[in-house]
Amino acid sequence: MKFLKIILSILIFISPANANTIFYLIKIPNLEIHHSKSMNGLKYLKATKPFNVGIRDNNVSCFNSSEEDIEKKMHLIEKNLNRYSSAFLNKINLKYVVLCENLTVSQINTAGVPNPKTKTLIVDIKFNEKHFERVLHHEIFHMIDESHKEKFLYEKWESFNNPEFKYAECSTCSDRLGLSLLKEDKGFLTEYSMSTPSEDMAEVFSFLMINKKMIEDKASMDPILNNKILLIKNNILKIHKNFNF
Amino acid sequence: MIKKLKQTISEKILLIFVIALAIIFFGSFITIKNKCLFVKDYDPKKINFSKPKNIAVLNAYCGNVIIELYPNISPNSVERFKMLIKSGEYNDVAFHRVIKNVLVQSGDLEFGKKNNLNYAYIGTGKSGYGTIKSELKKKFDFKKGTVALARTDEINTEDSQFFILLQDAPLFEGEYTPVGRVIYGLEVLKKIKYDEKTEYVLRPDFINYFEMLIN
Numbered sequence: 001m002k003f004l005k006i007i008l009s010i011l012i013f014i015s016p017a018n019a020n021t022i023f024y025l026i027k028i029p030n031l032e033i034h035h036s037k038s039m040n041g042l043k044y045l046k047a048t049k050p051f052n053v054g055i056r057d058n059n060v061s062c063f064n065s066s067e068e069d070i071e072k073k074m075h076l077i078e079k080n081l082n083r084y085s086s087a088f089l090n091k092i093n094l095k096y097v098v099l100c101e102n103l104t105v106s107q108i109n110t111a112g113v114p115n116p117k118t119k120t121l122i123v124d125i126k127f128n129e130k131h132f133e134r135v136l137h138h139e140i141f142h143m144i145d146e147s148h149k150e151k152f153l154y155e156k157w158e159s160f161n162n163p164e165f166k167y168a169e170c171s172t173c174s175d176r177l178g179l180s181l182l183k184e185d186k187g188f189l190t191e192y193s194m195s196t197p198s199e200d201m202a203e204v205f206s207f208l209m210i211n212k213k214m215i216e217d218k219a220s221m222d223p224i225l226n227n228k229i230l231l232i233k234n235n236i237l238k239i240h241k242n243f244n245f
Numbered sequence: 246m247i248k249k250l251k252q253t254i255s256e257k258i259l260l261i262f263v264i265a266l267a268i269i270f271f272g273s274f275i276t277i278k279n280k281c282l283f284v285k286d287y288d289p290k291k292i293n294f295s296k297p298k299n300i301a302v303l304n305a306y307c308g309n310v311i312i313e314l315y316p317n318i319s320p321n322s323v324e325r326f327k328m329l330i331k332s333g334e335y336n337d338v339a340f341h342r343v344i345k346n347v348l349v350q351s352g353d354l355e356f357g358k359k360n361n362l363n364y365a366y367i368g369t370g371k372s373g374y375g376t377i378k379s380e381l382k383k384k385f386d387f388k389k390g391t392v393a394l395a396r397t398d399e400i401n402t403e404d405s406q407f408f409i410l411l412q413d414a415p416l417f418e419g420e421y422t423p424v425g426r427v428i429y430g431l432e433v434l435k436k437i438k439y440d441e442k443t444e445y446v447l448r449p450d451f452i453n454y455f456e457m458l459i460n
Contacts (some may be wrong), residue, residue, distance in 0.1 A: 021347060036415060043416060096416075117398065164425035 187224025
């Protein structure tokens with residue numbers, strides 16, 4: 001397996017970058033348009049070859065998916081992302097969704113990589129089949145957070161938790177990776193919520209988008225969670241007053 | 246008495262081969278030397294235009310590039326573009342960013358002038374007239390030949406720099422402000438000097454002159 005990974009990594013590095021006009025727009029090589037006529041103006045791009053991008057040492061890499069795999073997921077992706085209006089997407093700087101698989105950042109698998117500067121969200125179409133739809137909204141929250149950092153202050157968020165609780169230094173430096181809903185009522189929805197404030201916020205947002213009633217019921221017995229939901233809701237509505245959860 | 250020698254068939258073939266080789270050698274020498282050999286140079290005076298007031302002629306090394314401007318699509322940007330063309334600001338300005346078969350970019354009036362070329366800053370220069378707002382709302386098909394204003398990473402930062410597409414770029418719609426389209430002479434732009442390794446060209450080609458058909 002390790003040998004296979006090394007071979008694949010070498011192949012990525014020797015694959016020539018396909019510099020086309022898309023590259024000059026969003027700085028990701030080897031992409032082509034998959035679908036550009038969505039109802040909210042999102043443009044879906046797909047990788048034609050593996051690519052490496054990133055500010056530090058091209059540390060973000062992703063592989064191209066088969067047409068069949070993209071088509072299988074496309075209806076789920078569109079069903080969920082069509083819930084965001086073009087006006088809202090404009091405010092969170094999202095215009096391009098790049099579809100690929102085995103997305104990694106510094107060789108750690110990840111569901112998505114947001115980049116408001118290039119208005120791009122890279123999505124791993126094969127990341128966690130079970131929670132795929134919710135993960136899409138989770139990644140959308142990271143676009144929101146990146147574009148409106150002043151509204152989602154981590155210190156305030158952390159103050160909602162029990163004083164003895166400490167988040168990890170970063171989302172990948174903990175083993176709190178579970179995405180299933182926790183039964184306990186201690187202010188956290190999933191194990192992954194406990195990794196960092198940003199991931200915690202993204203988890204709350206994604207549950208609000210996928211199963212609002214269930215987590216609002218849960219919050220009625222969990223004051224910490226209730227505070228977190230209120231903060232997310234209020235700030236999203238400040239960004240876009242017509243937003244529908 | 247000198248005896249006349251008759252050429253053998255193999256000697257004749259050899260002679261024909263040598264002549265053909267010489268033709269190919271000198272022919273390719275001329276072709277390589279003259280990069281504009283097969284590029285048609287259009288004379289705008291010999292063409293009938295439906296809207297001559299919106300026709301601009303950019304003259305480069307291999308000839309004329311005839312551009313139709315679209316004030317109905319991007320009125321303010323076309324106004325700025327026309328003003329710079331009419332005042333001769335683009336004359337002797339470098340094609341500083343050329344990406345083979347993708348686009349050519351020019352219009353850096355501060356650091357791209359022939360007599361004041363500054364390789365350290367070329368591409369970052371301003372016109373001195375200030376920036377203008379992006380005009381992105383109207384539908385526009387960014388196909389090959391489209392002329393659009395360049396900008397920084399931020400919108401509403403258009404100034405004097407412009408690019409011309411050498412390939413279709415549908416995703417540029419809503420990102421860049423279109424000002425016109427090349428209607429004749431796109432081949433001239435394909436002959437502009439480029440570097441395979443970098444977007445920014447050392448010792449670039451220049452716009453000889455850029456003028457409106459009717460001033």
